Amino acid sequence: MLRAALLLAKKDLLSELKTKQVLATMIIFAGLVILVFSFAFDPANNTTRAVIPGVIWVIIVFAGILGLNRSFISEQRNDTMHGLLIAPMEASSIFLGKFLANFSMIMIVELVSLPFLFLLFDFHILGYFPYFLLVLVIGSFGFISIGTFLAALSANSKSSEMLLPLLLFPVTSPILIGAVQATRIILTNIEKLSSAMAWIQLIAAYDVIFFVLCFILIDYVLEV
């Protein structure tokens, strides 16, 4: 199952590397979000520091939605989705493969856009950097896993680009709350590390519950 998933992820990433369509869109979009936020919150102002954790997650969520929308729609053009479904592998490995591809793409986007954000807003990280990375990874993990699942669900609709955010935002609200709070504590107020850890545990619990749930339920979503 894992091998099929890796193969699928590799296929997605290779075809993405060839066109660079989605990845470029996501990165440019992330840059535009930073630009819009620089208009909304004056970067020269000191109070702007308080909104940086929120901005980080807005970038991830909005750029992530773009990538998630494409991940199953792109399989519909030549009806390759049917090919995947009747291929000798389980639905869960399709999910896992798509998840791995989306997850590596959002990681690349974060890697490129967040240094730019810190640079442009002249933000110095006060906290401990590895914890920040940990929050980024598990927060994106949860968001992308449930996002991949709901993208598979909404791909059945003709207007899936409109449907996906409506499904995804309310369901992922615990992750967004937890990730923003943990990021804020780690970046600006590292003394309160214990409460940041509590938030990280909440996100991790959410990740585990929903990853398992998606694994169980994906069989019903990806039926021929």
Add this chain to the structure above:
Amino acid sequence: MNTNTARKQASLLKTEPVAEKGTLFPKILLGATAVTVLASIYMIFIFSEVEKTMGVVQKIFYFHVSSAWCAFLAFFVTFVCSILYLAKRKRIFDTYAYVSAEIGVVFTSIVLTTGPIWAKSSWNTWWAWEPRLTTTLILWFIYMAYIMIRQMDGVWDKKARLAAVFGILGFIDVPIVFFAIRWWQSKFHPIVFGNGPSQKGGGITHTMLLALLVSIAALTLLYSYLLQKGVNLENMRIKVSQYKEKLREDMEK
């Protein structure tokens, strides 16, 4: 296609006895609903005493709490019927899940409109980002999304399958949302409004409690009546579309 028509016939046969048996039951349900709603109105406005600090505005509490209860009940029914649908693949479960979610959204909307009215007079603000309120709002959004899935185009069993999956996912999400928000809020302002039980549970008198219980019973009966009506309506709609399909097939022959 063959299995599809066979399934249609099966559901056609199955809806027949329900309609026959259902002639007496809805009438009893309607009568019980009418009686308890009237009783609850009497209990709320005449029988129970006026709350000391909040005054008459507190009367909204009875509708507010009982609609919240009905909303949760409705979503729980959706959750159970979604699981049953995925397990058994019978259309009746799907119909129940759909109708129940619709009624649940209506009750949640009632909660979300009566809440601010009450809050304005007792907390002096329309809205507070307090766990219960925020969770209810997110609940409303989740089940609006559920209804959006139902509006998708395509064959019914695909829609039913996807909606059932989302119904399960959404319901499991709700407690996590509640805990996340409670945690988030308690960090900043511990107990501002003395939310929920500490305020209501502390100062409730016998007459108020009785009125509350009667109004909960009334709205629960109203919910079951609406559910029964809605399912009947949905069954009729399905039947009509089947007959239409049959007519079209006959014409094409």
